[in-house]
Amino acid sequence: MLKIKLSRIGKKGQPFYRIIVDEAKSKRNGKHIDLIGTYNPLSTPKQINIDQSKYLSWIQKGAKPTDTVANLFNKLTK
Secondary structure, eight states, rough: OOEEEEEESSSSOOEEEEEEEEEEESOOOOOOOOEEEEESSSSSSOEEEEEEEHHHEEEEEEOOOOOHHHHHHHHOOO
């Protein structure tokens, strides 16, 4: 089963996240199938970049977003 989830990069205390499509049981920072966006929680205002066409196409293919990614997408589209 495919998941749209966050993959953390960045130094200790300075999180930066990639929004990726990957198998549900794969490791958080392993190889991924597709990179569809980024999220920077430390900037003011928080930066959310998601390729909406890729996100929606992966949803149609059966990928399920995590709760956090779904909330980020909802904030971006409002």
